Amino acid sequence: GAGVSQSPSNKVTEKGKDVELRCDPISGHTALYWYRQSLGQGLEFLIYFQGNSAPDKSGLPSDRFSAERTGGSVSTLTIQRTQQEDSAVYLCASSPGASNYGYTFGSGTRLTVV
Amino acid sequence: QKEVEQDPGPLSVPEGAIVSLNCTYSNSAFQYFMWYRQYSRKGPELLMYTYSSGNKEDGRFTAQVDKSSKYISLFIRDSQPSDSATYLCAMSKNTGNQFYFGTGTSLTVIP
Numbered sequence: 001g002a003g004v005s006q007s008p009s010n011k012v013t014e015k016g017k018d019v020e021l022r023c024d025p026i027s028g029h030t031a032l033y034w035y036r037q038s039l040g041q042g043l044e045f046l047i048y049f050q051g052n053s054a055p056d057k058s059g060l061p062s063d064r065f066s067a068e069r070t071g072g073s074v075s076t077l078t079i080q081r082t083q084q085e086d087s088a089v090y091l092c093a094s095s096p097g098a099s100n101y102g103y104t105f106g107s108g109t110r111l112t113v114v
Numbered sequence: 115q116k117e118v119e120q121d122p123g124p125l126s127v128p129e130g131a132i133v134s135l136n137c138t139y140s141n142s143a144f145q146y147f148m149w150y151r152q153y154s155r156k157g158p159e160l161l162m163y164t165y166s167s168g169n170k171e172d173g174r175f176t177a178q179v180d181k182s183s184k185y186i187s188l189f190i191r192d193s194q195p196s197d198s199a200t201y202l203c204a205m206s207k208n209t210g211n212q213f214y215f216g217t218g219t220s221l222t223v224i225p
Contacts, residue, residue: 031211035215041217042118042215042216042217043213045213045214048211056211091157091158101146104160105150105158107155
């Protein structure tokens with residue numbers, strides 16, 4: 001597609017429920033990233049994919065968080081047993097390859113855990 | 115201590131003013147420096163990037179990097195109301211793919 005597409009744009013869930021967030025990167029982009037943006041905290045790196053493999057998942061905050069990417073395209077970030085501190089905007093980005101010169105972000109999924 | 119520090123503002127300036135936005139960092143391994151602009155309810159969009167020390171100009175925007183002081187700046191000349199947004203600095207090391215972001219500075223340009 002023309003840009004990075006994320007769905008849903010907003011998600012309200014009850015504490016303890018599982019959620020899945022989807023990212024559809026720019027067509028042909030092999031690198032995909034997930035970041036989390038909390039109020040006053042800036043963007044926090046979660047995980048990086050090159051193709052379908054994740055050479056860097058160092059930012060995942062706990063084993064409740066997991067992500068996968070299939071077909072070198074769509075990625076899903078799953079949060080199990082959500083907690084209130086998981087409330088944030090989850091941003092996905094993609095780039096043509098491993099890049100130190102910036103990448104293109106989607107508009108994010110705003111997750112609220114109540 | 116965070117690796118990247120950025121004054122959150124908010125910063126409010128009249129239209130036409132010169133705006134200076136700054137970040138400091140602690141890790142000398144950072145080699146690539148970027149500025150992103152983020153409008154409300156949108157993802158960040160890349161404005162400028164530089165490698166190592168020096169200046170880079172693009173239209174009304176100038177990015178400066180001083181690695182000896184671990185200090186980067188973004189200058190906006192002839193600021194416009196459409197420049198009202200949050201500005202995020204970001205940087206990365208020579209290897210790896212993780213970007214380290216500042217918390218963002220909120221800018222309002224008043225007509």
